[in-house]
Amino acid sequence: xxxxxxxxxxxxxxxxxxxxxxxxxxxxxxxxxxxxxxxxxxxxxxxxxxxxxxxxxxxxxxxxxxxxxxxxxxxxxxxxxxxxxxxxxxxxxxxxxxxxxxxxxxxxxxxxxxxxxxxxxxxxxxxxxxxxxxxxxxxxxxxxxxx
Amino acid sequence: xxxxxxxxxxxxxxxxxxxxxxxxxxxxxxxxxxxxxxxxxxxxxxxxxxxxxxxxxxxxxxxxxxxxxxxxxxxxxxxxxxxxxxxxxxxxxxxxxxxxxxxxxxxxxxxxxxxxxxxxxxxxxxxxxxxxxxxxxxxxxxxxxxxx
Numbered sequence: 001x002x003x004x005x006x007x008x009x010x011x012x013x014x015x016x017x018x019x020x021x022x023x024x025x026x027x028x029x030x031x032x033x034x035x036x037x038x039x040x041x042x043x044x045x046x047x048x049x050x051x052x053x054x055x056x057x058x059x060x061x062x063x064x065x066x067x068x069x070x071x072x073x074x075x076x077x078x079x080x081x082x083x084x085x086x087x088x089x090x091x092x093x094x095x096x097x098x099x100x101x102x103x104x105x106x107x108x109x110x111x112x113x114x115x116x117x118x119x120x121x122x123x124x125x126x127x128x129x130x131x132x133x134x135x136x137x138x139x140x141x142x143x144x145x146x147x
Numbered sequence: 148x149x150x151x152x153x154x155x156x157x158x159x160x161x162x163x164x165x166x167x168x169x170x171x172x173x174x175x176x177x178x179x180x181x182x183x184x185x186x187x188x189x190x191x192x193x194x195x196x197x198x199x200x201x202x203x204x205x206x207x208x209x210x211x212x213x214x215x216x217x218x219x220x221x222x223x224x225x226x227x228x229x230x231x232x233x234x235x236x237x238x239x240x241x242x243x244x245x246x247x248x249x250x251x252x253x254x255x256x257x258x259x260x261x262x263x264x265x266x267x268x269x270x271x272x273x274x275x276x277x278x279x280x281x282x283x284x285x286x287x288x289x290x291x292x293x294x295x
Binding site for chain 2: 029033035067078
């Protein structure tokens with residue numbers, strides 16, 4: 001994958017948007033990869049018992065998927081220095097082949113030099129929408145830009 | 148009722164978690180990250196890394212089970228079954244690489260009860276086997292307080 005030219009990054013630049021579908025199979029795969037086997041992420045009965053509208057995606061899966069917007073733009077997962085989100089709404093994943101649609105956007109909120117090592121750092125503010133509503137709050141990542 | 152005397156305490160460091168190359172590939176695949184440095188050893192080395200690079204949120208695959216073990220300890224008194232993940236931050240002092248042996252120390256930073264919910268902030272300090280810091284995570288977990 002070719003990264004965009006990051007030499008001229010300025011505040012306000014928008015990252016290429018990303019639309020992703022999350023299916024039940026994705027939840028099962030993520031459960032295995034992450035070790036998070038909480039049944040609310042794969043069992044309708046358990047989800048209903050705890051008052052959820054259905055099986056929901058792992059918050060950390062949604063965070064990881066939104067993070068792909070940043071790593072794809074930066075062209076390097078090792079460029080990420082920090083990443084934080086609030087989980088504000090669940091992503092309900094139906095038991096069908098379509099899954100849930102996540103709409104991811106991001107823009108450059110700040111460009112600065114690191115006090116520690118002088119590297120140029122961009123702060124990216126992210127939005128993740130499901131069903132027309134944001135599911136992550138205060139989602140923000142810091143990325144080292146090429147020298 | 149969670150035991151408030153834990154606030155300000157740190158738990159004993161974990162046994163080292165060895166980051167497996169295949170675990171990195173499995174995790175990257177599960178989140179749909181096809182970056183070459185997560186999958187292709189030659190590409191990772193060509194980019195200056197000693198081994199495969201883990202995606203930025205990879206650390207949850209070992210810190211969350213360590214957190215779960217603490218929260219399921221009846222001594223602490225946490226209702227794990229109704230827990231919700233409130234927020235999460237990860238600060239990487241360097242990328243995680245295949246072959247790293249990482250020791251996690253969980254710090255109980257805060258516990259408060261508000262509007263019928265217990266809100267617990269845990270911080271994980273993760274270091275390599277030379278004691279050098281690798282990453283810091285902060286996790287806010289929320290569970291319903293038992294109705295009176």
